Amino acid sequence: PVDEVTLDQRRSAKVVNFGIMYGAGPYRMSQELNISMGDAKELINTYFNTYPGIRKFIDTTILNAKQNGYVLTLMGRKRKTPNLRSKRQQIVQAEERAAINMPIQGTAADLIKIAMININKRMITEGYRSKLILQIHDELLFECPASEVKEFAEMIQKEMETAITLSVPLKVDWDYGNNWYEAH
Numbered sequence: 001p002v003d004e005v006t007l008d009q010r011r012s013a014k015v016v017n018f019g020i021m022y023g024a025g026p027y028r029m030s031q032e033l034n035i036s037m038g039d040a041k042e043l044i045n046t047y048f049n050t051y052p053g054i055r056k057f058i059d060t061t062i063l064n065a066k067q068n069g070y071v072l073t074l075m076g077r078k079r080k081t082p083n084l085r086s087k088r089q090q091i092v093q094a095e096e097r098a099a100i101n102m103p104i105q106g107t108a109a110d111l112i113k114i115a116m117i118n119i120n121k122r123m124i125t126e127g128y129r130s131k132l133i134l135q136i137h138d139e140l141l142f143e144c145p146a147s148e149v150k151e152f153a154e155m156i157q158k159e160m161e162t163a164i165t166l167s168v169p170l171k172v173d174w175d176y177g178n179n180w181y182e183a184h
Helices: 007-021 026-033 037-050 052-068 089-125 146-161
Strands: 070-072 078-080 131-136 139-143
Touching (some): 007 026, 007 037, 007 052, 007 089, 037 052, 052 089, 070 089, 078 089, 089 131, 089 146, 139 146
Antiparallel strands (some): 070 078, 131 139
16 A cells, blocks of 8 residues: 555665656666566566566667657657657667656746746735745755745645646645755
8 A cells, every 4th residue: 555655765766766667777776676687677567568568669769769760749849850860879879868857857947837837927916925946956955934834735736737638647745844854
């Protein structure tokens, strides 16, 4: 059950999911997870057998990048991929990793920017006294009067979860504290 997942299990899951998506091989996976190379190979094989759509996404993304010379975010932002035609295999492999990464990370960046714009509009029109202090990847840090915390957090959660429409729901968690460390 989700409520029984430990922080270490969550960290390991992130290493596996992001590592495999961005081309980490058995050596890197074994180093990150402190497991043997054999276990890392088995983990990667099991992952692709369990989630064949991931392999299809990777292969299709690279093929389209080679054919079109670019990749796109869901919002249509483009990144050219000229190094896929390099004669040096290391350069091609690095460009393949970037081509896989960009639609995912780029879409996440598009999403957070759209959410920030929508949140800012609501902050102005609804007269919130809270202030956006910092964006850290997919997190937003606000300075907020205690009297606004619950209502403001619910508004932010809604705006972040609905910034763009996806086939799967986005889930946003929030917390508060006297500083960022306490809120985590």
